[in-house]
Amino acid sequence: MTGSQSIRYAARVLHAGGIIAYPTEGVFGLGCLPEDFDAVSEILDIKGRSPAKGLIVIISDPGQIADWIDLPTENLDLATSDDKPVTWILPASDEAPAWITGDHDSIAVRQTTHPIASALCRETDSAIVSTSANITGHAPARNSFILRRQFGALVDYILPGECGPASGPSEIRHYTTENIVRPA
Numbered sequence: 001m002t003g004s005q006s007i008r009y010a011a012r013v014l015h016a017g018g019i020i021a022y023p024t025e026g027v028f029g030l031g032c033l034p035e036d037f038d039a040v041s042e043i044l045d046i047k048g049r050s051p052a053k054g055l056i057v058i059i060s061d062p063g064q065i066a067d068w069i070d071l072p073t074e075n076l077d078l079a080t081s082d083d084k085p086v087t088w089i090l091p092a093s094d095e096a097p098a099w100i101t102g103d104h105d106s107i108a109v110r111q112t113t114h115p116i117a118s119a120l121c122r123e124t125d126s127a128i129v130s131t132s133a134n135i136t137g138h139a140p141a142r143n144s145f146i147l148r149r150q151f152g153a154l155v156d157y158i159l160p161g162e163c164g165p166a167s168g169p170s171e172i173r174h175y176t177t178e179n180i181v182r183p184a
Contacts, residue, residue, distance in 0.1 A: 003161075007116065010159045011123040018156035019043055021133050021147055024058070025085040025114045026166035026184075027140035028133040028147045030155065031058075033126055040099045040129060046154050048136045054102030056087050056170075058112040058130040060121035068096035068107055068127075071175075078111035078175075084184060085110060085170040100129070110170055116161040132169055140169060 010020050017039050019032045030046065032039035034057050044051055059065055062073040069076075070091040080086040087110040092101050101107050110130065112118050121128055132140035133147055141147040142163050152158065171184040 003116070004119075006160055007119045007123050010120055010157055013157045014120075014124050014126075014128070019046075019154075020157045020159055021141075021151050021155045022117060022120060022159035023114060023161040023163045024112060024117050024130060025082060025164065026168045026170060027142050027163055028144075029058070029117070029130040030133050030151070031120075031128045031130055033124065034097055034100050034129050035126075037097070037099055040097075043129060043131060046151070047131060047134065049131070050102075051099060052103040054104050054106075054108060055100050056108040056110060056130045056172075057100060057127040058110050058117055058121060059127045060112065060118040062111065064121060064125070064127045065090075065107070065109055068093055068100075069109075078109065080111070080113065080170075082113045083165045083167075085113060085166055087170045087172045088175040089172065089181060090175050108172060114163075116159060120159065142168075 014033050062076045066073045070093045087108050089106045092107040096107050134140040172182040173180050
């Protein structure tokens with residue numbers, strides 16, 4: 001399959017309620033459509049992650065989360081650099097899925113600069129859950145060999161591609177205060 005065919009196929013898997021693994025700026029991510037409660041629950045089970053923690057979503061355009069945040073998206077600047085991606089903590093609206101926000105009144109969002117992840121958001125016309133491909137407490141997968149060994153039987157599709165250029169998970173920062181929650 002060509003790159004665009006793989007992205008179209010991954011989007012179909014997501015729209016059918018599936019879970020995929022895909023490359024991001026720093027590590028491979030596990031993803032599904034954020035409005036799909038069953039798929040989100042399955043990702044949490046795979047990772048052994050508490051639903052209370054909430055999940056990051058990636059977007060290619062702020063309009064993809066317009067209903068889920070209590071900020072206007074017209075002037076929302078979530079752009080970051082390729083090698084130092086930032087996930088922003090934004091105030092959540094009542095429309096944000098509780099299984100995405102967890103026990104928080106906010107939502108974690110990264111406007112991805114990774115070409116494959118960004119194309120996937122555009123193809124699905126949606127934000128996508130983006131939690132690192134790891135079991136909670138273990139290092140996330142940064143290469144396809146480890147990804148396939150750990151998650152090949154647990155996901156519906158692995159979108160081909162390489163991670164990078166960041167060296168690990170994104171920094172997490174509050175949008176309004178710019179306080180860093182998790183350094184890169």
